[in-house]
Amino acid sequence: MSDHDHDHGHGDDGHGHHGGHGHGSPWIQHHYDDAQHQFDSGKLGIWFFLVQEVLFFSGLFVAYILYRYHHPEIYAYAHSYLDVKWGAINTAVLIISSLTAAWAVRCAQLAQRRGLIFCLAVTIACACGFLGIKYVEYSHKIHERILFGKKFDPCIASAGNHLLNKENYCPGVKTSVVWDAKTNKADRGCLDAPTGYDWDPALKGIQGKCVVNELTMSGTGANRKEVSRRPVEACAPSPDHGSGHGGGHGKQTYPCWTLEQNPHVCPKGPGAMVHYGDHTSRGSTVEIEVTCEAVPAPVEPKDALAPVDGKLERGEASFKKPVTPSKHDLKHEFQSGPPPEHTNMFFSIYFAMTGLHGLHVLFGIFVYIWLLVRAIKGHFTPDYFGPVDYAALYWHLVDLIWIFLFPLLYLIH
Amino acid sequence: MSADLDNTVSYLEVKKGLGSWLYTLDHKRIGMMYLCGILFSLMLGGAFALLVRTELFSPGMTIVGQDWYNKFFTLHGAVMVFLVIIPGIPAALGNMVLPIQLGAPDVAFPKLNLASFYLWCSGAFLLLLATGLGGVDTGWTFYTPYSIETQTAVIPAVAGAFLLGFSSIFTGLNFLVTIHKFRPAHMGWFQMPLNLWALYATALMQVLATPVLGITLLLLFVERFMHIGIFDPTLGGDPVLFQHFFWFYSHPAVYIMIVPGMGVISEMITTFARKPIFGYRFIAYSSVALALFSFLVWGHHMFVSGQSRLANMVFSALTFSVGIPSAIKVFNWAATLYKGDIRLDTPMLYVLSFLILFTIGGLTGIFLAVLSIDVHLHDTYFVVAHFHYVMMGSTLVAFVGALHYWWPKLSGRMYPETIGRVCAWGVFIGFNLTFLPQFVMGSRGMPRRYWDYDPEYTLYHRISTVGAFILGVSLFVVVCYLAWSLKRGKKATKNPWGASTLEWEAPTPPTVFNFPEPPPEVEIYNYDDLVEVPNANEDGVTNWERRPAADKPATSSHH
Numbered sequence: 001m002s003d004h005d006h007d008h009g010h011g012d013d014g015h016g017h018h019g020g021h022g023h024g025s026p027w028i029q030h031h032y033d034d035a036q037h038q039f040d041s042g043k044l045g046i047w048f049f050l051v052q053e054v055l056f057f058s059g060l061f062v063a064y065i066l067y068r069y070h071h072p073e074i075y076a077y078a079h080s081y082l083d084v085k086w087g088a089i090n091t092a093v094l095i096i097s098s099l100t101a102a103w104a105v106r107c108a109q110l111a112q113r114r115g116l117i118f119c120l121a122v123t124i125a126c127a128c129g130f131l132g133i134k135y136v137e138y139s140h141k142i143h144e145r146i147l148f149g150k151k152f153d154p155c156i157a158s159a160g161n162h163l164l165n166k167e168n169y170c171p172g173v174k175t176s177v178v179w180d181a182k183t184n185k186a187d188r189g190c191l192d193a194p195t196g197y198d199w200d201p202a203l204k205g206i207q208g209k210c211v212v213n214e215l216t217m218s219g220t221g222a223n224r225k226e227v228s229r230r231p232v233e234a235c236a237p238s239p240d241h242g243s244g245h246g247g248g249h250g251k252q253t254y255p256c257w258t259l260e261q262n263p264h265v266c267p268k269g270p271g272a273m274v275h276y277g278d279h280t281s282r283g284s285t286v287e288i289e290v291t292c293e294a295v296p297a298p299v300e301p302k303d304a305l306a307p308v309d310g311k312l313e314r315g316e317a318s319f320k321k322p323v324t325p326s327k328h329d330l331k332h333e334f335q336s337g338p339p340p341e342h343t344n345m346f347f348s349i350y351f352a353m354t355g356l357h358g359l360h361v362l363f364g365i366f367v368y369i370w371l372l373v374r375a376i377k378g379h380f381t382p383d384y385f386g387p388v389d390y391a392a393l394y395w396h397l398v399d400l401i402w403i404f405l406f407p408l409l410y411l412i413h
Numbered sequence: 414m415s416a417d418l419d420n421t422v423s424y425l426e427v428k429k430g431l432g433s434w435l436y437t438l439d440h441k442r443i444g445m446m447y448l449c450g451i452l453f454s455l456m457l458g459g460a461f462a463l464l465v466r467t468e469l470f471s472p473g474m475t476i477v478g479q480d481w482y483n484k485f486f487t488l489h490g491a492v493m494v495f496l497v498i499i500p501g502i503p504a505a506l507g508n509m510v511l512p513i514q515l516g517a518p519d520v521a522f523p524k525l526n527l528a529s530f531y532l533w534c535s536g537a538f539l540l541l542l543a544t545g546l547g548g549v550d551t552g553w554t555f556y557t558p559y560s561i562e563t564q565t566a567v568i569p570a571v572a573g574a575f576l577l578g579f580s581s582i583f584t585g586l587n588f589l590v591t592i593h594k595f596r597p598a599h600m601g602w603f604q605m606p607l608n609l610w611a612l613y614a615t616a617l618m619q620v621l622a623t624p625v626l627g628i629t630l631l632l633l634f635v636e637r638f639m640h641i642g643i644f645d646p647t648l649g650g651d652p653v654l655f656q657h658f659f660w661f662y663s664h665p666a667v668y669i670m671i672v673p674g675m676g677v678i679s680e681m682i683t684t685f686a687r688k689p690i691f692g693y694r695f696i697a698y699s700s701v702a703l704a705l706f707s708f709l710v711w712g713h714h715m716f717v718s719g720q721s722r723l724a725n726m727v728f729s730a731l732t733f734s735v736g737i738p739s740a741i742k743v744f745n746w747a748a749t750l751y752k753g754d755i756r757l758d759t760p761m762l763y764v765l766s767f768l769i770l771f772t773i774g775g776l777t778g779i780f781l782a783v784l785s786i787d788v789h790l791h792d793t794y795f796v797v798a799h800f801h802y803v804m805m806g807s808t809l810v811a812f813v814g815a816l817h818y819w820w821p822k823l824s825g826r827m828y829p830e831t832i833g834r835v836c837a838w839g840v841f842i843g844f845n846l847t848f849l850p851q852f853v854m855g856s857r858g859m860p861r862r863y864w865d866y867d868p869e870y871t872l873y874h875r876i877s878t879v880g881a882f883i884l885g886v887s888l889f890v891v892v893c894y895l896a897w898s899l900k901r902g903k904k905a906t907k908n909p910w911g912a913s914t915l916e917w918e919a920p921t922p923p924t925v926f927n928f929p930e931p932p933p934e935v936e937i938y939n940y941d942d943l944v945e946v947p948n949a950n951e952d953g954v955t956n957w958e959r960r961p962a963a964d965k966p967a968t969s970s971h972h
Binding site for chain 2: 029030031037040041044045048049051052053055056057058059060062063066067071148149150151341342344345348349351352356
């Protein structure tokens, strides 16, 4: 690939390029007339490649549009599992990397070797940061089983608390409710409305005297026996609800229990839920036993707007002050219901789109490492900087695709 | 290929040894390697076809059971489509001829060209692996949801088709840039040989359509591994979306197959009629028009898949419009033959076969575009016969014809003419015997892809099977004598056919950078200044030489 004496018959005027025929840089391949000819060819080639990339992604965008058109409720429901914060940070990270990618081209054109190396390095760092954040997001979703297809089995959240999923597996939480996968509903542990408590859906709280015990069991089937038991205290009211966001969550003692309503799990009434405050699974050896007393005689309706004095009686433990629901609350309200059928499709699309995009970012990192090595070796000159330019074009496209993905996936209303 | 190679020596002899081939960046050597792979695949796909036809010789079981039959027709389709017909003319012949027709030393990106070839090899390997792992029984279309459920080797087959798709994309990209950036100063767009127009239109489709196949197959691949559910109705996915995606590629793919065939036909027909091509601009534009229309008609594969009535009508109407550019080409070719000085050398026999077979294939396509008729003919042998007339009768015949046409230039040897002509007749007769009865069977309701059939179809199936063997033997002999001619054939001259395009000004075989001297400016499709010189070399092969410029007639008439 060095300079050579062959004239391939284009002649000096073959393509109308000005400038000498002698190849200035050792990186000009012999079958091009001159540096400009090589650069132009490469540029056209990368543009065609980008067109190809757009069409490669287009299938996924079509799938997105189609499923969203047919199932808007899935998108409205499911996007709240995505964390806008991480998405926004990643958008910023990619935009910065696009800036440095473009800047690198300018540095190469101006023969600023140190600037070129710096810009390439920052681009690589941003790309790695992007993938790091994606790793955080993905691992959270894997942990919470917010995945595609049959692997979509999240812990249905209610007012910010974890409940349970169809396999009774939610790290850090154990409930008395047992999910029956065959009938696709909860079959044990849900409390029926007339017994033991007074449920007022409008108040989102439960009045009733209940005792909750944690039982350790051994054996299976008919041999299943209780080994030991311990009482579980009711959860103390969160200081958040009394005095705004002044308090922390640290005051909670674990384990503690609440009665919580989730129609997805217990359609008629609440189920008892024990929070452990950690992310350890207790497995099937631990069962929860709930005993509730009969509902006391009707009392005067409480003043819903009166301030909570912090001296709630037991059984009123999770009574929460009714507030005008904020947009944020409504979003969680959405989540506390059962997911619409085939919510998994949103995550199929989400993982397909972000996964393919992530692979492109990964590929871009390799390309930029290669460029960095060549820049350090001093290969790029104002006569020969094509690869930096082409890589930047590719990188802008990867960036642009993310700019579309971010609102389409994270910012749905 | 490094620049220090001696550009006065034939590309075949400039370096020796296996490594000089495997690492070569020379477009001609890469094209030759493609050609070997494609001809091998052609034999393999042909063998599967003959197994299918043998099984269908009699109703019920003839040689294999239903499972194997399903695998045979699937592998026949997948090998022929992805390994033979799509890369056949562009990647093998186009690769060898395109830069020389431009007077360029190579394609724009020689390394990418080699990478495309190795992608092709990897894809071919995976398809063969799928065959070795017990085959695939989905049909070459991989329709969901069956392709999600079947226990056969779908994963390697899909991965193979994915890689082959990218091989095709990179070849197309390379050709686009080469045609844009490597045309010599005197060659404007309308001074390009029509083969280059066809390759340009093909490359556009390769770059624009194939990525959609890529993402479709990738999703199917992920579906098989992780059950992502996008095409799986049990998870809420949409299997018909797969069909849309698949045909959004695979309909343009039909034109990726046929348009380069039309390109080489345009070259051969003017050469062997010794007459300027009639309607140059119409043929050029119609190639681009076909590329454009190809993206608008995919829905005609899905008339009975539950599309809306409106969509069906729109796709039907657009499908009719494809007939216009196709017919423009056929009329212009026919007009080129009119009052031409026609020589019936082997390539020309294939050209004439092409004209007949393509006309039949194209017109039966019009039948299928009619909504009411398609309901009856859908998934019958009528459809099978129709697309074989286009894909095999047209594209493959054009490919074999073009292979004979450029063989002297690229191998430096003549093929044996007499046996060549016999085989051309064998291909034509065998092909029609195979597929004409299938039109009849199909219109009488014989469904495609069935292992068994009613006895009333026996006669048609038997004629078809006999024809298939005539066809198979003819093509096999062609491959054999071409291989034989590499060593034993007569030495070829620079321009044995009296052709007018630039590649015939290069040495035979071309030197490593194609032209040791700057290529001359030639006026393509002008035969006035070409003079026949019989017995021009020691093997008695004819050559056509250009008269010196001073003797040129004052005018020429080709635009």
